[in-house]
Amino acid sequence: MSDPLAPVLERLDQDAALAVARLCDLLRIPSVSTDPAFKPDCRRAAEWLAAELSAIGFDAAVRETPGHPMVVGHSRAHPEGAPRLLYYGHYDVQPADPIELWESPPFEPVVIEAERGPRVVGRGAVDDKGQVMTWLEALRAWHAVHGSYPARITVLLEGEEESGSPSLNGFLEANREELAADVCLISDTGMWDIDTPAITTSLRGMVYSEVTLHGPSRDLHSGMYGGAVPNPINVLARLIAQLHDEQGRIQIPGFYDGIAEPSAERLAQWRELGFDESAFLAEVGLKTPAGEAGRSALERLWSRPTCDVNGIHGGYTGKGAKTVIPAHATAKISCRLVPGQDPKTVEAGIRRFFEERAPADCRVELTVHSASPAIEVPDRSPELTAALRGLDRVFDKTPVLIGCGGSIPVAGAIRRLLGFDSLLIGFGLEDDRVHSPNEKFELRCLHNGARAHAAILAELGKPST
Amino acid sequence: MSDPLAPVLERLDQDAALAVARLCDLLRIPSVSTDPAFKPDCRRAAEWLAAELSAIGFDAAVRETPGHPMVVGHSRAHPEGAPRLLYYGHYDVQPADPIELWESPPFEPVVIEAERGPRVVGRGAVDDKGQVMTWLEALRAWHAVHGSYPARITVLLEGEEESGSPSLNGFLEANREELAADVCLISDTGMWDIDTPAITTSLRGMVYSEVTLHGPSRDLHSGMYGGAVPNPINVLARLIAQLHDEQGRIQIPGFYDGIAEPSAERLAQWRELGFDESAFLAEVGLKTPAGEAGRSALERLWSRPTCDVNGIHGGYTGKGAKTVIPAHATAKISCRLVPGQDPKTVEAGIRRFFEERAPADCRVELTVHSASPAIEVPDRSPELTAALRGLDRVFDKTPVLIGCGGSIPVAGAIRRLLGFDSLLIGFGLEDDRVHSPNEKFELRCLHNGARAHAAILAELGKPST
Numbered sequence A, B: 001m002s003d004p005l006a007p008v009l010e011r012l013d014q015d016a017a018l019a020v021a022r023l024c025d026l027l028r029i030p031s032v033s034t035d036p037a038f039k040p041d042c043r044r045a046a047e048w049l050a051a052e053l054s055a056i057g058f059d060a061a062v063r064e065t066p067g068h069p070m071v072v073g074h075s076r077a078h079p080e081g082a083p084r085l086l087y088y089g090h091y092d093v094q095p096a097d098p099i100e101l102w103e104s105p106p107f108e109p110v111v112i113e114a115e116r117g118p119r120v121v122g123r124g125a126v127d128d129k130g131q132v133m134t135w136l137e138a139l140r141a142w143h144a145v146h147g148s149y150p151a152r153i154t155v156l157l158e159g160e161e162e163s164g165s166p167s168l169n170g171f172l173e174a175n176r177e178e179l180a181a182d183v184c185l186i187s188d189t190g191m192w193d194i195d196t197p198a199i200t201t202s203l204r205g206m207v208y209s210e211v212t213l214h215g216p217s218r219d220l221h222s223g224m225y226g227g228a229v230p231n232p233i234n235v236l237a238r239l240i241a242q243l244h245d246e247q248g249r250i251q252i253p254g255f256y257d258g259i260a261e262p263s264a265e266r267l268a269q270w271r272e273l274g275f276d277e278s279a280f281l282a283e284v285g286l287k288t289p290a291g292e293a294g295r296s297a298l299e300r301l302w303s304r305p306t307c308d309v310n311g312i313h314g315g316y317t318g319k320g321a322k323t324v325i326p327a328h329a330t331a332k333i334s335c336r337l338v339p340g341q342d343p344k345t346v347e348a349g350i351r352r353f354f355e356e357r358a359p360a361d362c363r364v365e366l367t368v369h370s371a372s373p374a375i376e377v378p379d380r381s382p383e384l385t386a387a388l389r390g391l392d393r394v395f396d397k398t399p400v401l402i403g404c405g406g407s408i409p410v411a412g413a414i415r416r417l418l419g420f421d422s423l424l425i426g427f428g429l430e431d432d433r434v435h436s437p438n439e440k441f442e443l444r445c446l447h448n449g450a451r452a453h454a455a456i457l458a459e460l461g462k463p464s465t
Helices: A005-014 A016-027 A036-055 A129-146 A168-174 A232-241 A264-272 A277-282 A297-302 A343-357 A382-394 A409-418 A443-461 B005-014 B016-027 B036-055 B129-146 B168-174 B232-242 B264-272 B277-282 B297-302 B343-357 B382-394 B409-418 B443-461
Strands: A058-063 A070-075 A084-090 A110-114 A117-121 A152-158 A183-186 A198-203 A205-214 A308-315 A328-337 A363-372 A400-404 A422-424 A440-442 B058-063 B070-075 B084-090 B110-114 B117-121 B152-158 B183-186 B198-203 B205-214 B308-315 B328-337 B363-372 B400-404 B422-425 B440-442
Touching: A005 A016, A005 A129, A005 A443, A016 A036, A016 A117, A016 A129, A016 A443, A036 A058, A036 A070, A036 A129, A036 A152, A058 A152, A084 A129, A084 A409, A117 A443, A129 A152, A129 A443, A168 A409, A183 A409, A183 A443, A198 A382, A198 A422, A205 A232, A205 A343, A205 A409, A232 A308, A232 A328, A232 A343, A232 B232, A232 B308, A264 A297, A264 A400, A297 A400, A308 B232, A328 A343, A343 A363, A363 A409, A382 A422, A382 A443, A409 A422, A440 A443, B005 B016, B005 B129, B005 B443, B016 B036, B016 B117, B016 B129, B016 B443, B036 B058, B036 B070, B036 B129, B036 B152, B058 B152, B084 B129, B084 B409, B117 B443, B129 B443, B168 B409, B183 B409, B183 B443, B198 B382, B205 B232, B205 B343, B205 B409, B232 B308, B232 B328, B232 B343, B264 B297, B264 B400, B297 B400, B328 B343, B343 B363, B363 B409, B382 B422, B382 B443, B409 B422, B422 B443, B440 B443
Parallel strands: A084 A152, A084 A183, A183 A422, A198 A400, B084 B152, B084 B183, B183 B422, B198 B400
Antiparallel strands: A058 A070, A070 A152, A110 A117, A117 A440, A205 A328, A205 A363, A308 A328, A308 B308, B058 B070, B070 B152, B110 B117, B117 B440, B198 B422, B205 B328, B205 B363, B308 B328
């Protein structure tokens, strides 16, 4: 039997320019899930993807949820009893602001030449539309060449990943049978570098909360009241400052409970990667290592929890001066979690932290936007081994196993609710400006990602796996 | 010779309803000086006032400055060699935001009945349009009755008081001769209570600054960078928290240099006022005294400096969640100054505070919007005594001498640049919601203020003064 992969790779090479055009079509839909103004655009993105899937041999449909819709597709043609694969991705994107820092409009994607070849720039270029297109293009090419798939494939595309996935768990539970598979494939993580593919086996979780501190019953004139009443901005700043001690350790009660240190083997693996912290910092204009004392940068990023304020506002923020003591001030605070931490404990700790420390006459209002645990994927499994083999076929450099500072909560939800693991194989780079202005995706990564997914599909589809 | 005041007071009583209508006309002009969008409205307010002055016996004109115009008027008819009085007020107002908390549109004034009689509600109702109208109505009535004034009167109306008075000093210096007087009258302060008139003899100054803390060169994904880079919001919060120690003392270097404690006599006077701190706090929904330890509330408000954050913003402040580590974060910080503090020293101290404490890789950008020293007016002067006599004639309760937590920088500028003192005689009340939504002025205060100004004018106009 001839190698089914070779003609698929050939097809991907021939089809590369059209693949870029298709990605740009998707990027033009401003599917910002967190802002209700973009609700119709989210649906439009879902419909676009369902149509694409229908065109490449899937029974696909837009499926309602209490929030933005899901897209689910099932391959029509595949060998009976073949391995079952679930591909997960999300079609929603982060808000584009601060909009004034974009060099081209965020939802009018452009392809520009840069030091490593052409790249596409636009919101969602990599997170997650570009990454979704790596496996969607692989599926398209496979179907074009073979007219069928080597595995029983289900596709699940979500529209609320960037706003805490409120409908995901309910949807997984309600469709357990339909979404059943041997393994899930997710491309929402990064490569080690542009030449070295990676599978992410350790991911931080997150608790994202919003704290509003209420003081006086109305905004006050700072001349008439200043010095004699609590100022909610000053109080909030004082509480935020107390979140970390001098050594960078987080002071939320119970925060470190249950944390498992990474195994010696994993730490050794990470050391071998030869991470260049100076280059990592220089890329974002920094020079001096920051964070928890006594830990390497990769440890801090991959195996230690964090607490960052992602947004703060209170009082007068327009031009010029206004001498107001505001009635309240608000901060958005996210904690990245590592294996062993219970999101419920962290959530309760955050509440206790603010309520216990708020001074008299200051009321704390706390909302939790999302909460998900960290994830560790087994270092050795038949699927992981097959995926590594696939990556090895299309890249010159040997694939590596890495951690990731970000969260892919869906992988935890799939393990918990559907009962199988995920393979996190992404093609983003560190400088892709995920969640920032001028987000981009290297076309080399898009293309190599599609080739890699074809090779992984070939490996996972083999009956022996 | 018959009492010239009696018919003027009678006229004011007859004219009271029209006085309210005139104030409402002025309140309808949204003369917000800090926001460039309202520039034409500021000019419109100046023109309105110049026309009013022209109608009551003044040579008045709108006068250009680098910013919003001034209005200057000189009385045409008065005895030769009569005392010279300068009336100062400002026609600009604070921004109306947060607009959603207004119960009626801020620039559509309404008169509503409340527990102490009718009140007018609108931005500028008391600060300073309503207060300006107290003396303008007194002048109007005097002119209507007598056809001339008992003093040589100059009126100066500013349009930039709420945005730091950038053009004031230059204007005073350029027009020293024209603005020369024996004393200045300013109504921009408060009564002790609705029945008890007050002259303010101690006022805090202010340094208003804006601090931006710059960290990474662009917004970062908190998952990919969190824990390994400095977060400008967390850093800014930490620095703000350090502004005060546990006892509420301000940690800016040199901040307390040169401060003179109030005299024993003044402190005794303040004690006699019987200030009710519980009621003061209850009015704004608070219960627990806050601020510098070991000081009474009136001491904290009238004789101690403060440091308040009036606005803060950074990162994502829209709805929902965005996991960003922002490139920068900004706070507007005002310090209220007391007699003895040098604004230049405080400004330099603020700069040093932030620059010395900012961690590696964080750059501090500091802008100072305004800086003015505190003011103490002599407790006994012929003009003060005459004004107290005037107040005594029209109020049942004996007038008191008080301090004020706010700033009236113009009084300092007039002392320094024109060489004479100011009498700060205002008719606002503590619950007038100055700078807040639903700002109001009791019509009783408007009317009694006009009667008081007529009586003070009669006293100050007596040749014996």
